[in-house]
Amino acid sequence: MIVDKIKKRGPSPRKQVNNVDIQVGKWVSCTNCKEILYKEDLKNNSNICPNCGAYFRMHINRRIESIIDEGTYKRFNLNIDNINPLKLEDYPQKIDKLRQKTSLEEAVACGTGKIEGENVVICVMDSGFLMGSMGTVVGEKITYAVEKAIKLKYPLIIFTVSGGARMQEGIMSLMQMAKTTEAISRLNKAGLLYISVLTDPTYGGVTASFASLADIILAEPKAMIGFAGKRVIEQTIGESLPEGFQTAEFLLEHGFIDKIVERKELKHTLYKLIKLNK
Amino acid sequence: MLEQKKGDNGEAIAKSMLKMAELKVPVIAIVIGEGSSGGALAISLGNKIFMLENAVYSILSPEGYASILWKDASKAKEAAEKMKITAKDLYDLKIIDKIIKEPEGDFDKLANNIKKEIINSIKELKKLSPKEIVEQRYNKYRQMGEYKKLDFKEKK
Numbered sequence A: 001m002i003v004d005k006i007k008k009r010g011p012s013p014r015k016q017v018n019n020v021d022i023q024v025g026k027w028v029s030c031t032n033c034k035e036i037l038y039k040e041d042l043k044n045n046s047n048i049c050p051n052c053g054a055y056f057r058m059h060i061n062r063r064i065e066s067i068i069d070e071g072t073y074k075r076f077n078l079n080i081d082n083i084n085p086l087k088l089e090d091y092p093q094k095i096d097k098l099r100q101k102t103s104l105e106e107a108v109a110c111g112t113g114k115i116e117g118e119n120v121v122i123c124v125m126d127s128g129f130l131m132g133s134m135g136t137v138v139g140e141k142i143t144y145a146v147e148k149a150i151k152l153k154y155p156l157i158i159f160t161v162s163g164g165a166r167m168q169e170g171i172m173s174l175m176q177m178a179k180t181t182e183a184i185s186r187l188n189k190a191g192l193l194y195i196s197v198l199t200d201p202t203y204g205g206v207t208a209s210f211a212s213l214a215d216i217i218l219a220e221p222k223a224m225i226g227f228a229g230k231r232v233i234e235q236t237i238g239e240s241l242p243e244g245f246q247t248a249e250f251l252l253e254h255g256f257i258d259k260i261v262e263r264k265e266l267k268h269t270l271y272k273l274i275k276l277n278k
Numbered sequence B: 001m002l003e004q005k006k007g008d009n010g011e012a013i014a015k016s017m018l019k020m021a022e023l024k025v026p027v028i029a030i031v032i033g034e035g036s037s038g039g040a041l042a043i044s045l046g047n048k049i050f051m052l053e054n055a056v057y058s059i060l061s062p063e064g065y066a067s068i069l070w071k072d073a074s075k076a077k078e079a080a081e082k083m084k085i086t087a088k089d090l091y092d093l094k095i096i097d098k099i100i101k102e103p104e105g106d107f108d109k110l111a112n113n114i115k116k117e118i119i120n121s122i123k124e125l126k127k128l129s130p131k132e133i134v135e136q137r138y139n140k141y142r143q144m145g146e147y148k149k150l151d152f153k154e155k156k
Helices: A002-009 A013-019 A039-044 A060-067 A091-102 A136-152 A167-189 A230-237 A248-253 A263-276 B002-006 B009-022 B037-042 B062-069 B073-082 B087-092 B107-125 B130-142
Strands: A027-029 A036-038 A080-082 A108-115 A118-125 A156-162 A194-202 A216-219 B028-031 B034-036 B048-052 B056-058 B098-100 B147-149
Touching: A027 A039, A036 A039, A060 A108, A060 A118, A060 A156, A060 A263, A080 A136, A108 A136, A108 A263, A118 A136, A118 A263, A136 A156, A136 A167, A136 B147, A167 A194, A167 B009, A167 B037, A167 B056, A167 B062, A167 B130, A194 A263, A216 A248, A216 A263, B009 B037, B009 B130, B028 B107, B034 B037, B048 B087, B048 B107, B056 B087, B062 B073, B087 B098, B098 B107
Parallel strands: A118 A156, A156 A194, A194 A216, B028 B048, B034 B056, B048 B098
Antiparallel strands: A027 A036, A080 B147, A108 A118
16 A cells, blocks of 8 residues: 555655754755755855856845945835735735735835945846736836936936736736836936846846836846747747747847846946946 | 747837837827737837727736636636726726727728727827827826835835
8 A cells, every 4th residue: 555655664854854953944955056055155155056156036135235335225115005906816915925925015126225336226126026027016116216217317227037017917017018118218318327137037028118128238147038938939939949049148149138247247347337328 | 920039029019119108299009909918018008098899908818817827728718807808997997098889790880980089189189299298198107007005114
């Protein structure tokens, strides 16, 4: 009997690991090289695997710490929530839970800060919050940040990571693409610098709106960037796609991205670009 | 299709919207069938948006929606009911300005209804200066997406 077999096997391997007193929750396995990493080491290495150099996704606060001069970040006090436009039963609870889990208000944080002394308006998205999807709150926050940049005459920096428009808010999410694009058109007219930094993964309605509309588009190495996912396109057109399709490197080669920048070089690169465009 | 292969159709949508946002002439968009996702939005950034009575306009096809949200494309019917995609839904959500009636079996009458709305809109929008036209479009999209106050403190 199967049940007997399971019993004979004794405690599960996971339990045995616990017995040797390894602290649970402090370790993570690299998705690329499978090496087991101490989370603290990872954090101290800009969320890059010390073993193989693979990039891990970053929490908003870690990203801000790594880009903005210490103590200079001031978040915009725009405390807003969606109104659940489609009246989905489980959506508000889902958002509530995510807020507790991530300590974030939504999938984007916006504010002002300094990069090596230079004033900027910065927006950072987070994949941990419903895959960084853009609903009404994200759309409003980005738009607000763009308008603030115009008012303050500061350069605008947006770090993107997103699965696209947020399905749970239906057509209202789609309209955020138009809303943020309208805002960018005003920013262009004001002649202000806008740099987007595309991080893994940036897809859907975010790629198809503000992420692609920057004056300078940077990306992290190996970031996956696109509109529809690779599998969806292959199924739709009935053809296989080229190697490396939708990687930052492929997009750089085809002229969509201006430069791929290593995570540890990002801050100084942004500073140089701001200085250069002053 | 070629654009898809290079992977920059997302950029094409964004650039198309940006261009439309800059236009100094009135833009009137009319959804006449099934409009969905970025492709529809890319060519419909208008000062006025109308929809035919039986047209639909959505973030994604109900099949795609069900498969993303519930991992089950066969729930398309349920998705279609939840998604708010009809002309009336979109009018209530203040996304479209007007529903154009579709008299059954009478295409000439429908064409006339469309024509009438286009002429009326042009007459109305003609009164605006080029700058005001751009501003009217901006404000139209600026107010899309209602939200409420949130009591939540972000932690470091």
